[in-house]
Amino acid sequence: MKTNQKALRRNTAQFQLTRQFSLLLGAVMLFFNLVFILLSIGYLYERLADQADQVFETIEKGHAAKSGWPAVIDVYVSADEESALRVRQADGQVYNSEEATEVFPALATGKIIPLLEGIVLSEEDVYYTKTEEINGDQVTIALNSEASVELAYGLLWISSLLNLAAVVIGSLLIYWRVGKWSQKLTSMAKEITAIESGKSGELTVVREPVEIQSVAISFNQLLKEQRETIAREKRFIADASHELRTPLAAIRGHVKLIQRRSAAHPEVIPASLEFIDKESKRLEILSNQLLDLEKQPMTKQTQTLDVGQLIREVCEKQAIVSTQAIDYVIEEPLMMKGVKTDFQQMVQNLLENAAKYAPAETMIHVHFGQKDQHIYLSVADQGIGIPDDKKDRIFDRFYRVEDSRSSEINGSGIGLSLVKQIADQYQATITVADNQPKGSVFVVDFSKNHLI
Structure with a gap:
C-alpha cells in the first residue's frame, strides 16, 4: 500500500x-x-x-x-x-x-x-x-x-555549500508552491467527478494561473454544449417517435379495417388504400428529411456556383405547383463556393414553408443580393405569421407552432431545421421577422467572404 x-x-x-x-x-x-x-x-x-x-x-x-x-x-x-x-x-x-x-x-x-x-x-x-x-x-x-x-579553495567550499543550500531550500519552496498550484488541479478533478456523477454544476473558474482558468472556461463551454446537444437529442427522439408512431398506427389501423370488413363492406377498401398511400408518402418524406439532417458536410464536394441562377431555377419550379405567386428579384451574378444541392434545398424548404402558411393567391417575395459587406437571401410570405415567443424555436427539429398543429396543414417540422443546419455549414445567420401587413420574412445572411 x-x-x-x-x-x-x-x-x-x-x-x-x-x-x-x-x-x-x-x-x-x-x-x-x-x-x-x-x-x-x-x-x-x-x-x-x-x-x-x-x-x-x-x-x-x-x-x-x-x-x-x-x-x-x-x-x-x-x-x-x-x-x-x-x-x-x-x-x-x-x-x-x-x-x-x-x-x-x-x-x-x-x-x-x-x-x-x-x-x-x-x-x-x-x-x-x-x-x-x-x-x-x-x-x-x-x-x-x-x-x-x-583562500580560493575555502571560497569554493563556501560557494558550494551555499549553492547546495539554495538547491535544497529552493526545492522545498517550489514543492510547497507547486502544491498550492496543484491543489487547483486536484479540486478541478474532484469537481469533474462530481459533475459526472450528479450530471449538474460546472467547474469553478479560478483567476490564476491563466492556463487553468482557460481550461475551466473551455470545459464549462463544452459541458454546456454537450448538455444542450443531449437535450436536443432527447427531444428529437421523443418528437421523432411521436411523428413516426402516429402514421404507422393509422396505417396499421386501416390495414386491420380492410382485413376485418373488406369482405362484407368492400367500399371501405378505396378510402383506406388512399389513406394508407397518403400516410406512407408522409413517412417517406419524413425519413428522407431525417437522413438529410444526419448528412455530414465534409462528405459533400464543393464547387464554384452561380447561386442566383440556382435560386431562380428553384423559384420557377416551385411556381408551377404553388397556389401562391412567387415574385423573385435576383441581383447580378454572385459566385459562391459551396454545394449545389445545399442552396437548392435551402430555397426549396423556405418556399414550401411559406406556401404552407400563406393563403392561396397571395404573393411570396424572394430577394437575393448584396448589401454592404454581406450577401443575403430573403423569403417573405403573407401567411399567419409567427408569435415572438415562438421565433426562437421554429428551427428546432419537429417543432411546429401550435396554431399550425391544430390546423389541416401538412408538415413534419423538419424543413426549417434543415435550413438552419445548411446555414450553419456556411457560417451564415438566419433570422425571422414579421412581414407587413402580415406574414413572416426569413433572411439568410452570408458573409461577403464567401464571394468568389
Whole structure:
C-alpha cells in the first residue's frame, strides 16, 4: 500500500515539477561553480604574475643601489620568508636565499600545471616560478602560492555549500508552491467527478494561473454544449417517435379495417388504400428529411456556383405547383463556393414553408443580393405569421407552432431545421421577422467572404 502511495506521489505534477526544478537549479549552480573556479584560477594566476613582476622590479632597483647580490637577497628574504630567490651570475657564481636550497630541488621534481605557465606543484606547496635577466645575471624567483590557493579553495567550499543550500531550500519552496498550484488541479478533478456523477454544476473558474482558468472556461463551454446537444437529442427522439408512431398506427389501423370488413363492406377498401398511400408518402418524406439532417458536410464536394441562377431555377419550379405567386428579384451574378444541392434545398424548404402558411393567391417575395459587406437571401410570405415567443424555436427539429398543429396543414417540422443546419455549414445567420401587413420574412445572411 505504501509502495503504491509513493509511486502515485512520484507521478504527481507537484513531485515531477519539483524534481525538474531541482535538476535544472543544480545544473545551473554547477555551471556557475565551474565558472567561479575558472575565474578564480585566472585571477590568482594574474595576481601571481603581477606580484612576480613587482618583485623583479624591486630587485632590479635594489641591485642598482647596493654593492652586490648578497645584500639584495638579504633584503628580499626579510621581506618574504616563504618564497625563494636564486641568482646565477654570468661568471657562474650562484647566490641562493635561505629557502632556495630546499625549494628549487623540490620544484625540479614537482608537477607542472598545463596551460598555467610557471605554476609548479611540489609535495607540500604550490609555487609560481619565473626567471628574468637583470644586468646580465639570471634571476629566478619562486613565490609561495599556498595561502592564495587555500583562500580560493575555502571560497569554493563556501560557494558550494551555499549553492547546495539554495538547491535544497529552493526545492522545498517550489514543492510547497507547486502544491498550492496543484491543489487547483486536484479540486478541478474532484469537481469533474462530481459533475459526472450528479450530471449538474460546472467547474469553478479560478483567476490564476491563466492556463487553468482557460481550461475551466473551455470545459464549462463544452459541458454546456454537450448538455444542450443531449437535450436536443432527447427531444428529437421523443418528437421523432411521436411523428413516426402516429402514421404507422393509422396505417396499421386501416390495414386491420380492410382485413376485418373488406369482405362484407368492400367500399371501405378505396378510402383506406388512399389513406394508407397518403400516410406512407408522409413517412417517406419524413425519413428522407431525417437522413438529410444526419448528412455530414465534409462528405459533400464543393464547387464554384452561380447561386442566383440556382435560386431562380428553384423559384420557377416551385411556381408551377404553388397556389401562391412567387415574385423573385435576383441581383447580378454572385459566385459562391459551396454545394449545389445545399442552396437548392435551402430555397426549396423556405418556399414550401411559406406556401404552407400563406393563403392561396397571395404573393411570396424572394430577394437575393448584396448589401454592404454581406450577401443575403430573403423569403417573405403573407401567411399567419409567427408569435415572438415562438421565433426562437421554429428551427428546432419537429417543432411546429401550435396554431399550425391544430390546423389541416401538412408538415413534419423538419424543413426549417434543415435550413438552419445548411446555414450553419456556411457560417451564415438566419433570422425571422414579421412581414407587413402580415406574414413572416426569413433572411439568410452570408458573409461577403464567401464571394468568389
